[in-house]
Amino acid sequence: MKESVLDVLMYLFEAFADADTEPEPDRHVLRGELLRAGFEEPNVERAFKWLDELNENDSPHTRTPTADALRVFSDSESSRLGVDAVGYLMHLQHIGILSAPQLEVVLDRLMALGDTDIDMEQIKWIVLIVLYSQSDQHEEYARMENLVFEDNPTELH
Secondary structure, eight states: OOOOHHHHHHHHHHHHTTOSOOSOOOHHHHHHHHHHTTOOHHHHHHHHHHHHHHHHOSOSSSSOOOTTOOOOOOHHHHHHHOHHHHHHHHHHHHTTSSOHHHHHHHHHHHHHTOOSOOOHHHHHHHHHHHHHHSTTOHHHHHHHHHHHHOSSOOOOO
């Protein structure tokens, strides 16, 4: 089975995001469930590490960008994401779904996926997961959820 870390994250997110139970499931139990579902051990471990790193920091940077700051993407970010993805992330920030610090977290988590090509669907899911992890972002999460599950996405241009 060819799957990625993002596939494991999406499986976990879909299985537990709408669950009524508040207690966090035991990691050992989750690992067993993921392996039984057909995910490979290295991807399961990388997904757990990815989630741990997401939960460790609210922002990967020590300085918080101001509201009027202009984000300049590094060469590695630009080459991995591409022009359309950068434009989409900037659009999400412009319409208020992502704040400047949240954009930094999303970029950090996208780059941590380790995949060579990052597509628009991956970006949408990572934004959704990041917003879900921040308990005070209910409205932004709901708006992003609509964008992720929208049948006919609108063009940005």
